[in-house]
Amino acid sequence: MLAALRGSARPRLVGGGVRDWLLGGVAKDFDIEVGGVDFERLHRLLAPFGATDVVGRSFGVIKVRSRASGAEYDFSLPRRESKTGGGHRGFAVEPDPELSDAEAAARRDFTVNAIALDPFTGELIDPHGGRRDLAARVLRHTGPAFAEDPLRVLRAFQLAARLDFTLAPETAALCRRIADTFAELPAERVWGEWEKWATKAVRPSRGLAVLEETGWLVHFPEVAALRGTPQEPEWHPEGDVFAHTQHCLDALTAQADWTAAAAATRRRLMFAVLAHDFGKPATTIRGEKRGRERWLSPGHEAAGAEPARRFLRRLGAPLELDDPVAALTVNHLAHHHGAGGPTDAAVRRLARRLAPATIDELAAVMRADADGRPPLRTPEVHAMIDALTARARALELEARAPRPILLGRHLIAAGRKPGPEFTPLLDAAFEAQLDGAFADEAGAVAWLQPHLNQRT
Template sequence: MKTYLVGGAIRDELLDLPHGDRDWVVVGATPQRMLDAGYKPVGRDFPVFLHPHSGEEHALARTERKSGRGYRGFVVDADPSVTLEQDLQRRDFTVNAIARDGDTGELVDPWGGVRDIQARVLRHVGPAFVEDPLRVLRAARFMARLAPLGFTLAAETGALMREIAASGELDALVPERIWQELRKALRAPRPSAFLRTLHDTGALAPILPELEALYGVPQRAEFHPEVDTGTHQEMVSDMAARLAPGDDLVGFAALTHDLGKALTPADQLPRHVMHEQRGLKPLAALCERLKIPADHRQLAEAVCREHLNVHRIDELRDATVLELIQRCDGFRRPERIAQMALACECDKRGRLGFEDSDYPQRATLLRLHAAALAVNARDLAAGDLSGPAVGEALKKARIEAIGTARRA
């Protein structure tokens, strides 16, 4: 029985990145031997145990054999005869297929992971890569994290991803896993690499068709020097990672703010309806399909609907500003206005040549919201008002407060 540290902890150590949980693989053991040593079983699909003292996960070395469609269609063999090299061979990428001897500290790298880290290449381990469609999403998500370090996707790995996309295997991915990988990508330093990797390998259309539809849609050149809506979306997502690092709530709102630009004439609402309103239709479809959490969906709807209004907030009447705040539930959920303003800034600065520009509209919206928020019904209850008159007086007082804040 021998224990090795494996996977992401070693990869991140070699890249001088902070790492989270450490995972271990145990060679030459049986489940009973692990139990006898005091390990606590937690694995559902294969033998995984928690160390009796550190609480870290220890999995028995195993191999996997494809037995059905999708990422769950595998038969697992965790026999004590399975070697460390065999266990590492079933892993997705060479950078994740490195082990460290728990006793000597020596690295075990049969698949060239250290070489690929030095060369900054994300490469699959072997041909079994095509058997698990989830690895397409993982590759894109790793690119969102590693591209800022200079990583590129190996050409042969991209070819296998295109093969998986063309096979229809991506249809077997469950919504929860897609959202899990997307959420991690939105927390990464460069979400655009996630989108671009999927787009370039033909995988974005079956996974996130609403976003794939943005590529090739022309922008108005006077407002968008990058011209293509898909390119603009990549820049907006990267700006969200820059202004709100690790915040997938703002990241998702920024990701979906322009979905209305991709609707075909047959899908569109009447021509006089702005694309921000039309964008609510594909946004709703995406959220329903992936079971997006309510907070993410509600903020995304607000940003999709209101971002042009926020961009021109200095032109809006005081009463219109109040209506905007109310539509976004800004009195019951005041934090939403700040989140929306930040996502709108990501849109404005996610354009070629505007990356370091000022966006005073954000500060303006926050100031006007704070002024309206400071007025409440309790301040009006001392008079002779009652019933609907209180609501009207509150509305009038808030509009006046917005006007006063503007003139200050």
């Protein structure tokens, strides 16, 4: 395809694919920007190579699905953008194939995303100093037009976390000046940037730092409240709850199981770790413990459920996240409950409370929490987590909740007609099962008979 364009056009590889390649990563989703040719001519040149989609015609974009490989590529004309209204969508776009490389790059958000590659000569075209910023691992806005699109602040938030970059001071200052434009953003675009942070970050604390530096943390009050909430220095030498949460998030992404997990699991765990101490701002007090006055947060686990749900609604997250994130938040200290290690009954009840989250997922949150207190190391806490997961595996409950063994069909087989008495009897049977009264169907039926006789 590129060879077909060479004689009559000026193709360039652009965007994140070039950035990632220069960082030594695997380049994905290369975009091709083609100057020197109009839309109709570009379409004719590309059509022989596969199915074309011109739904982006007004933006000068053609999608091509290669007949040879099945891969999909985006070809676009250089374009001008001018602000016409508020928000992320308030732009007029005008394709202009005669734009120079420097003019075309000027519309991009960050200098590291404004580097182009000539696919024939290998020349890097870098009119805005993107290679310098890549070397320094800095996100810097390309030009003043950055301020016209408030979504770019949240792009900085998630890109800093994904690339382990810092934000240039002048870019942070520009973001602070447009902090009041957050309300212009559609909820689905806000969620889209948070989801990228939650599933793709390598150092998520960088994203939270960007929100703080730009003044955009105020738009996420459940997170903002963590800053300045004190913790007992003996147990938390790292600082306040915000600092602790940053360390916990980075500890999570360092776990091999998190890296290997499916995107939905990574997302669930990232938000659970972010929210695990949301209850502390409302519960932190000075109180006596172990013979002296300390910072304490009694009941913060349970108090975190409501702000966790509120935060997810604020982001426009899928509703399916609410229950598992809240359950992981409420139970993140379960390994500290009960002397002598977890009992079988306690593990069964914990697995039930967590559903649809799992004990394996809870253990990942617990380990991140334990490792989020540098330079403090707590091998005894990890030993408690290991004991919990070992007990769960022995019961085959590490990845699921217990299911009721005694069912309505067993009551019918025992001669009972379906009616109001079924519910309390089945509930009692499940409670007995969780306590270990029986573990299989034969045991459940044996348990049932005397209890039926009691209700006759």
